[in-house]
Amino acid sequence: MDQKTIQTDVAIIGAGTAGLYALREVRRANKQFVLIDKGPLGTTCARVGCMPSKLALHEGALQKRQQNTENKTNTFDADKLNKTWARLQEQRDFFANRASKAATSAAKDQLLTGNARFLTPTTLEVSNAGQITLVQAKKVIIANGSRPAIPAWLDPVLEHTISTDELFELKELPSSIGILGLGAIGMEMGLALSRLGIKVVGADLSPAIAGIADPHINEQAIARFSQEMELWLGQPTAVSLADKGVLLQSGNRQAKVDLLLAALGRRPNLDALNLQAAGFPLNEKGIPAFNPHTMQITGLPVFLAGDCTGSKTLMHEASAEGSIAGFNAVQDNPVCFKRMQSLGIAFSDPDVFSVGETLGNLKEHNTITGKAQGTNNGRARVLHEENSLLHIYADAQSGTLLGAAGMTARGEHLAHLLAWAIQRQETAASLLQMPFYHPVLEEMIQSALQDIVRQMPVQSPYPFGLSVLNCN
Ligand SMILES: Cc1cc2nc3c(=O)[nH]c(=O)nc-3n(C[C@H](O)[C@H](O)[C@H](O)COP(=O)(O)OP(=O)(O)OC[C@H]3O[C@@H](n4cnc5c(N)ncnc54)[C@H](O)[C@@H]3O)c2cc1C
Numbered sequence: 001m002d003q004k005t006i007q008t009d010v011a012i013i014g015a016g017t018a019g020l021y022a023l024r025e026v027r028r029a030n031k032q033f034v035l036i037d038k039g040p041l042g043t044t045c046a047r048v049g050c051m052p053s054k055l056a057l058h059e060g061a062l063q064k065r066q067q068n069t070e071n072k073t074n075t076f077d078a079d080k081l082n083k084t085w086a087r088l089q090e091q092r093d094f095f096a097n098r099a100s101k102a103a104t105s106a107a108k109d110q111l112l113t114g115n116a117r118f119l120t121p122t123t124l125e126v127s128n129a130g131q132i133t134l135v136q137a138k139k140v141i142i143a144n145g146s147r148p149a150i151p152a153w154l155d156p157v158l159e160h161t162i163s164t165d166e167l168f169e170l171k172e173l174p175s176s177i178g179i180l181g182l183g184a185i186g187m188e189m190g191l192a193l194s195r196l197g198i199k200v201v202g203a204d205l206s207p208a209i210a211g212i213a214d215p216h217i218n219e220q221a222i223a224r225f226s227q228e229m230e231l232w233l234g235q236p237t238a239v240s241l242a243d244k245g246v247l248l249q250s251g252n253r254q255a256k257v258d259l260l261l262a263a264l265g266r267r268p269n270l271d272a273l274n275l276q277a278a279g280f281p282l283n284e285k286g287i288p289a290f291n292p293h294t295m296q297i298t299g300l301p302v303f304l305a306g307d308c309t310g311s312k313t314l315m316h317e318a319s320a321e322g323s324i325a326g327f328n329a330v331q332d333n334p335v336c337f338k339r340m341q342s343l344g345i346a347f348s349d350p351d352v353f354s355v356g357e358t359l360g361n362l363k364e365h366n367t368i369t370g371k372a373q374g375t376n377n378g379r380a381r382v383l384h385e386e387n388s389l390l391h392i393y394a395d396a397q398s399g400t401l402l403g404a405a406g407m408t409a410r411g412e413h414l415a416h417l418l419a420w421a422i423q424r425q426e427t428a429a430s431l432l433q434m435p436f437y438h439p440v441l442e443e444m445i446q447s448a449l450q451d452i453v454r455q456m457p458v459q460s461p462y463p464f465g466l467s468v469l470n471c472n
């Protein structure tokens, strides 16, 4: 067996979002590096994640709007749908090719293709078709992502089961699909496929969809989205083989579907790296202890970044963690960086979002919830999105904004404004001093803030939103 050895300053495992952001910092510091990836290049986000899912959602929304305009019902047209899917795959290829080129042009001949595993915390064995390369690095960054969870109880129906890793490669879409797991992936893909004309049955053990922690938002979201796909919630679903498909059964409900999409969460890929044998102390989930402000693994010259950490598995967090890990891997003493407010958006149209603290983490007696409903917002009514609902949580004494949750039309934009305001430690009163145009959905934020201010123990004598100017 061929074997060569490379010695370098920094070895990065994974050329996904986190790995590429780490690489940018290592290159800025002019350090030697090796970027290792087993392939395919192109990042999870661009190949099978953020981008293809948004292409499918956008196409689904266009078709739904057209059907509404023409007063038609949603029907399955295999030929048309497969052509649409092929077009979306081409658009997806643009994003994936761009990310792949970013990796090859940044790493050039320091890109090492192969499967990496640790022999010691600073020695890696990289294998590619029988060829072994040993990499000895002063620092290592682990950014090897996650994979879809496919539990063993799906084995009997595995031949009819896919994950999002396969969904965007399908040449022919089924006329019906079952979705197990209604987190962000299950809800986004269920709605996209349903709007494209596929019959969708979605099931989740939990009574909440899209991970919504606020029960009123959840109730509203279930009422809204069950108009588009069947939702089986709060009970286990059994699966068995049926004629050319899968039989789903939960309580007294059952449905036969052509294909099953497993959207049961994702697992960190750390387990493939031989960490324990190489001397990494691991917790019960197989993850080494690390500092989330430096991304350094406790006591070792090794850093983690992105989905492989098993927490904050979002693109913007992967890029921030990659930057922190890459920056710190080239320092003598790692720097602690502040982490951003948490922000999660399901692009379900109306979008479901959660910002900052979730309701379950807040103490009821210390928290005021400001509420706004689409029925009282002119723009939401114009858009036929009266069922929009926004809750903003604030500290009961100071009015400082702590978190928010909502299901609103164009919620992605409201979620960002709220995340920025919370990170800037705005209070309900200070944020009300910002201009709010009319008629806009942002007036839902204004209404919820006014609702908070009204509930505060001390009331200002001045009108809402006005700050006093000392004219003398
Ligand atoms: C369907 C779907 C939709 C999503 N939508 C959104 C969204 O709208 N917004 C959002 O913020 N996030 C979204 N996400 C999450 C987002 O895609 C991920 O958080 C992000 O892509 C993680 O990046 P990463 O760099 O950690 O991992 P990846 O991009 O997966 O990179 C890991 C890399 O490591 C390589 N690798 C793995 N093991 C080894 C090994 N042993 N040796 C060498 N190389 C290895 C892989 O080949 C891969 O290139 C979505 C995810 C999915 C699945």
Ligand SMILES: NC(=O)c1ccc[n+]([C@@H]2O[C@H](COP(=O)([O-])OP(=O)(O)OC[C@H]3O[C@@H](n4cnc5c(N)ncnc54)[C@H](O)[C@@H]3O)[C@@H](O)[C@H]2O)c1
Pocket (backbone or CB within 6 Å): 180, 181, 182, 183, 184, 185, 186, 188, 203, 204, 205, 206, 210, 211, 236, 237, 263, 264, 265, 266, 312, 313, 314, 344, 345, 346, 347
């Ligand atoms: N718009 C976005 O930002 C976006 C979109 C898609 C994915 N993502 C990222 O990808 C990650 C993975 O997404 P996901 O939706 O697969 O994971 P998830 O963890 O969000 O959801 C998994 C769902 O599966 C359910 N579940 C678990 N066991 C079950 C069982 N036996 N039967 C039925 N349901 C069961 C859980 O209750 C949960 O609702 C997300 O956590 C998110 O970080 C983000």
